[in-house]
Amino acid sequence: MEPVIKVEHVSMHFNLMEERVDSLKEYVLKFIKGNLMYNDFIALDDISFEVEKKDMLGLVGLNGAGKSTLLKILAGVLKPSVGKVEVKGTMVPLIEVGAGFDPDLTARENIFLNGVILGYRKKFISEHFDEIVDFAEIRDFIDVPVKNFSSGMYARLGFSIATVVQPDILIVDEVLGVGDFRFQEKCEKRISEMIARGVTIILVSHDITMIERLCNKVIWLDHGKMRAYGDMKTVCEEYKKI
Amino acid sequence: MKEIISFLNKYGYLISELVLRDIKKKYRRSILGVFWSLLNPLITMIVTAMIFSNLFRFDITNFPLYLLCGQIIVTFYNESTGFAMSSIIENGVLLKKVYIPKFVFPLSRVMSSCVNLLFTLPALFLIVIVTTHSLPPATFSFILPLFLFFLFCLGIGMLLSTVAVYFRDIFHLYGIFLSLLGYTTPVFYPESIVPEKYMFLFKMNPLYYYLSAFRQAVYEGHLPDYGLIAVCVGLSAAALVVGTYFFRKYQNNFILYI
Numbered sequence: 001m002e003p004v005i006k007v008e009h010v011s012m013h014f015n016l017m018e019e020r021v022d023s024l025k026e027y028v029l030k031f032i033k034g035n036l037m038y039n040d041f042i043a044l045d046d047i048s049f050e051v052e053k054k055d056m057l058g059l060v061g062l063n064g065a066g067k068s069t070l071l072k073i074l075a076g077v078l079k080p081s082v083g084k085v086e087v088k089g090t091m092v093p094l095i096e097v098g099a100g101f102d103p104d105l106t107a108r109e110n111i112f113l114n115g116v117i118l119g120y121r122k123k124f125i126s127e128h129f130d131e132i133v134d135f136a137e138i139r140d141f142i143d144v145p146v147k148n149f150s151s152g153m154y155a156r157l158g159f160s161i162a163t164v165v166q167p168d169i170l171i172v173d174e175v176l177g178v179g180d181f182r183f184q185e186k187c188e189k190r191i192s193e194m195i196a197r198g199v200t201i202i203l204v205s206h207d208i209t210m211i212e213r214l215c216n217k218v219i220w221l222d223h224g225k226m227r228a229y230g231d232m233k234t235v236c237e238e239y240k241k242i
Numbered sequence: 243m244k245e246i247i248s249f250l251n252k253y254g255y256l257i258s259e260l261v262l263r264d265i266k267k268k269y270r271r272s273i274l275g276v277f278w279s280l281l282n283p284l285i286t287m288i289v290t291a292m293i294f295s296n297l298f299r300f301d302i303t304n305f306p307l308y309l310l311c312g313q314i315i316v317t318f319y320n321e322s323t324g325f326a327m328s329s330i331i332e333n334g335v336l337l338k339k340v341y342i343p344k345f346v347f348p349l350s351r352v353m354s355s356c357v358n359l360l361f362t363l364p365a366l367f368l369i370v371i372v373t374t375h376s377l378p379p380a381t382f383s384f385i386l387p388l389f390l391f392f393l394f395c396l397g398i399g400m401l402l403s404t405v406a407v408y409f410r411d412i413f414h415l416y417g418i419f420l421s422l423l424g425y426t427t428p429v430f431y432p433e434s435i436v437p438e439k440y441m442f443l444f445k446m447n448p449l450y451y452y453l454s455a456f457r458q459a460v461y462e463g464h465l466p467d468y469g470l471i472a473v474c475v476g477l478s479a480a481a482l483v484v485g486t487y488f489f490r491k492y493q494n495n496f497i498l499y500i
């Protein structure tokens with residue numbers, strides 16, 4: 001089988017300054033004092049793996065292990081310092097859903113704005129407009145500026161817009177922790193439908209039972225290094241021991 | 243060329259949505275809405291014209307039109323570059339979430355300022371007709387300097403948006419710079435009052451060339467000089483090259499600083 005995602009020797013370095021220097025005055029002061037030091041922080045260290053079509057890849061690891069950084073690199077948001085990433089097919093990132101909303105615009109306007117940001121055609125959004133609204137259950141608030149929305153409504157709308165397409169690859173970062181249990185069930189159902197239609201999923205979760213339920217392969221990240229990669233059962237059992 | 247078409251095909255909707263958002267937000271909940279784009283320069287022009295034709299008298303024929311031309315150019319520059327400067331920082335959340343070519347943001351900001359400018363054009367033509375009782379076809383050659391000016395502002399906007407990510411002081415510094423720039427541009431005074439030894443200030447000010455070409459079309463009613471247009475082309479190309487160079491060089495690191 002041909003891999004849809006190919007990650008080769010990817011490393012990510014951050015130049016973390018000791019403190020953020022935001023103004024010229026601070027900069028000059030620090031420069032004179034000689035403590036304008038850069039701390040090279042290695043968030044990811046030489047990661048290589050391949051994902052095949054229809055794989056359900058889970059990412060596990062403790063906080064700060066580099067999971068979100070890896071997702072952002074896969075989504076193309078961050079560019080790796082070293083190495084390269086090849087992705088074939090369309091990708092929908094479910095990272096911080098609803099983050100791109102403009103609070104002053106209404107839900108209707110935001111659906112179009114967010115849709116084009118995700119790369120949909122205007123015609124496509126018009127056709128699926130009702131579907132998006134109904135899934136998010138915000139029919140009565142369609143012309144209200146989203147700044148008046150509750151956080152649940154926000155997340156529902158974001159999830160609904162992002163998942164209206166059938167992408168080749170879906171990236172999920174802990175989004176299912178939002179909304180009430182009924183909506184969470186709805187989200188999982190929608191993801192299951194996508195799986196049935198042959199989507200490749202990359203999932204980050206601290207909920208190990210969810211990884212076990214959905215994934216067939218798992219990567220275990222530890223301080224930016226790949227500690228284990230392979231079959232879900234073996235990696236999960238090792239991971240649970242710590 | 244092929245790349246540009248496929249780019250527009252892919253991101254044209256996004257750019258138009260972003261421009262639309264800026265305009266919607268600017269006039270949200272105001273009663274006159276878009277008409278403010280028309281009224282604002284007119285009212286400013288009337289106020290300034292009243293002050294300068296009573297307090298300080300300059301020997302300028304058709305002062306209102308002279309003034310309005312200057313205002314349109316300077317306002318567009320201030321608005322578009324200032325607006326583009328904050329574009330990357332303000333869209334930080336989006337940049338962290340999905341991949342979008344980042345220069346879409348300064349571009350859409352300069353474009354929405356341009357749309358604003360287009361709304362003021364009816365006012366400009368109204369003044370031309372009322373004060374000169376004619377509208378020579380050559381007036382419409384203003385499109386050329388305006389288009390070049392748009393490219394110039396885009397280049398500067400991209401440069402500023404890059405700088406602003408790393409160096410926030412630019413927001414305060416730029417305000418001072420803008421007022422300096424405004425005074426060294428002959429908006430409300432004739433070029434002739436500036437002594438010979440200070441003429442270099444005009445020569446150093448890019449806005450001066452665009453404004454001169456724009457005035458030749460609208461105020462004097464003839465085609466802009468070739469020499470002047472050549473200078474404008476050069477300035478626009480330089481601004482675009484510098485802006486694009488720095489933007490491309492640093493864009494991959496934006497996300498680490500916003």
